[in-house]
Amino acid sequence: MSSHAILSASSAYRWLACPPSALKNAEVEDKPSEFALQGTDAHSLCEYKLKHALGMEATDPTGNLEYYDQEMEECSDAYVGFVLEQKAEAEKTCKDPLVLVEQKLDFSRFVPGGFGTGDCLIIADGQLQVIDFKYGTGVQVEAENNPQMMCYALGAMLLYDGIYDIDSVKMTIFQPRKDHVSSAIISKDDLYSWAVDVLHPIAEIAAKGEGDFKAGDHCRFCKIKAACRKRAEYNLELAKYDFKPADELDEVEIAAILERADGFAAWLADLKDYALSQALKGQKYEGFKLVAGRSVRKYKDEAAVAQTVEQAGFDPWAKKLLGVTEMTKLLGKDRFKELLSDFIIKPEGKPTLVAASDKRKELNIASSDFEGEE
């Protein structure tokens, strides 16, 4: 097992918060999810198109991409367009910026065995930019204080600081399927201070499997999250909440529970999935048994059903308009906008209670009540 798998940049967010999780995760076999495989295909396409646009030698991988579709085509085009814009921007202050595609970045001076691959680097006098393409649609990724980006920035700095006169690094996440671009600038001094004071000491501990387990948001990316004792204790702290002796919870108590509700629900779901997978391997749990789930009737031969119904004089087919997502996939984003933007409305979503830190604007209940009365 390579050290890379243990202290990778992409998992730094987790192992910086919970150092012993590094070795624990390295013991679990890597099974890439469908989303990860999709991301790998999208990255290959981006790499090819960017190299091609920059006049570098590259082989078109499209024929071998399992998940290639119109959306991937457009997202990779958008990525290339974005990088070229950034390059043009760098050319305003530096006449020969260097653009590197899929560059190996070594930050092992601070993290044992630490290296990763930067999707794109633009190196110019004054500033170095690290661009990371994210194809995911789940979590919106921010560049600010992002340890993965900071590790890449370090690797890039260690390579080029002596050659170019760099005093800051711009870290950019390009996440086209969420229409999201996030950039943050960190000075060379702040980056090195973080590497020396935070990254290096924790990486040393993590590499030895030492340090304290700590549960939190970062558990989402942990391979042992379902059966982790620390995560269970953290979530069960809720059950030990020191409630007041009153019949109903007050707003302070409800707020305290709400704060942990999503993490609690996610933990329970993970635990249930884990227990089922173990039960299917023969594990017994006191008071539980495996049964067949609820089943619904289905056709065993759809073509035969259609033929039989048609012969009986009926139309067995329902013709349905594609939903917005499917239609976008069919037409591609640009064509969709061109043909259908006048037909799209976005009704206000159902009110949802979220954390105060959420970026969405707060609903003004008082004024909407007032409007209702008018």
Ligand code: SF4
């Ligand atoms: S689930 Fe959370 S607490 Fe447990 S090892 Fe993983 S990151 Fe650490």
